[in-house]
Amino acid sequence: MLIGVGLPAAVPGAAGERLADWARRAEEHGFSTLGVLDRLVYDNYDPLVALTAAAAVTRRIGLATTVLTAPYRNNTPLLAKQVASLDRVSGGRLTLGLAAGNRDDDFTVSGVDPAARGKVLDTMLEELREIWRAEGPGAVGPAPQGELPLVLGGTSGAAFRRTARYGRGWIAGGSSPSGYRANADRVEAAWRKHGRSGRPHLMTLLYFSLGTRAEWLAQRYLMDYYAFSGRAESIVTMALTEPERLRAAVTAYQDAGCDEIVFVPCDAGTDQLDRLADAVL
Template sequence: MLIGVGLPATVPGAEGERITDWARRAEGHGFSTLGVLDRLVYDSYDPLVALTAAAAVTRGIGLATTVLTAPYRNNTPLLAKQVASLDRVSGGRLTLGLAAGNRDDDFTTSGVDPAVRGKLLDAMLAELRDTWRADGPGGVGPAPQGELPLILGGTSRAAFRRTAQYGRGWIAGGSSPSGYRANAEQVEAAWRRHGRSGRPHLMTLLYFSLGPRAEWLAQRYLMDYYAFSGRAESIVTMALTEPSRLRAAVTAYQDAGCAEIVFMPCDAGPDQLDRLADAVL
């Protein structure tokens, strides 16, 4: 089981220096990956910029968008150039996670109809692949350093199909281990239908908050971040706030077939990263 950690790039008030310090400390602890969330209409850093900052101060830790909402970024050649540039700057450490997204205001603010986000994502996946070919349209470069690992998010049949058609793996946005296993089985079934060999790389995001104010920190952040969803209270209850619960989650998700967990912080304090490392590494 690989254990990654998210950058606190969507935690309000996290200064730029905290992002880079967090990245250095995460690499020093031995986490597998630095993940990052994507929101437009929110007080947060752009995920590609945050990962570029992390790339500049680290040498070996993986970098992943977990996930990038591609369809509101409605200039695919520009996105292809940004992603490939990050991959090159990092020495080929990027895993590109993409999903259709579920926040209508991110789309309307971008002038994109949220009703067609799935069709847009399908078109963008094909165009990204074609743009990165040596003979891609318009001579847009650079290309990624190697074959760029692509993971897809979402729990619709279309998301599972995209994973099998384009991806190296799939990532869940948080669920129970039993719910995760049910979705993972659908991913694997789509994988087989498309004649893919091997197995998809299965990932999940889980929120954590540790220390004396753990529950309060989780509630403060998640109630704000998920206010749009109508599910914020239930998401708060899923946050892992005790070391024993984190360790149990690692075992349960591993048993459910998950290969990599990215623990997302509810607070940007460096003690959170240290406490997580003590609990699960």
């Protein structure tokens, strides 16, 4: 089981230097990956910019968008250049996680029809592949350093088909271990149906908050971040706020077939990172 950690880039008010410090310390602790969330109409850093800052101060740890909402970025050649540039800057450490998204306001301010997000993502996946394979005059360079690992998010049939057609793996946004296993079964069924060899790399995101104010920090952040969803209170109850619960989650998700967990912080304090490392590494 690989254990990654999210950058606190989506925690409102997180200082830019905190992201760099967090990235350095995450690499020193031995986490597998630095993940980053994506929102547009919110007080967060752009995920590609945040990961570029992390790339500049690290050398080994993986970098991942977990996940990037691609359809509101409705200029595929520009996105292709940004992603490939980040991959090159990092020395080929990027895993590109993409999903259709579920925040209508992000699409509205971008001039993209929210109802068309799935079709737009399908088109962008084809276009990204073509752009990165193109050579000669008119090509949009650079290309990624190697074959860029792609993971897809979402729990719809379309999301599972995208994983099987384009991806190296699938990432869940958080669920119970049993719910995770049920969706992983659907991913693997789609994988086999499309004639893919081997098995997909299975990932999940889990929120955590530790220390004397753990529950308060989780509630403050998640109630705000998920205010749009109507599910914020239930999401708060899923946050892992005790070391024992974190360790139990690692075991449960490993038993459910998960290959990598990215623990997402509810606060930007570096004590959270250190407490997480003590609990699960």
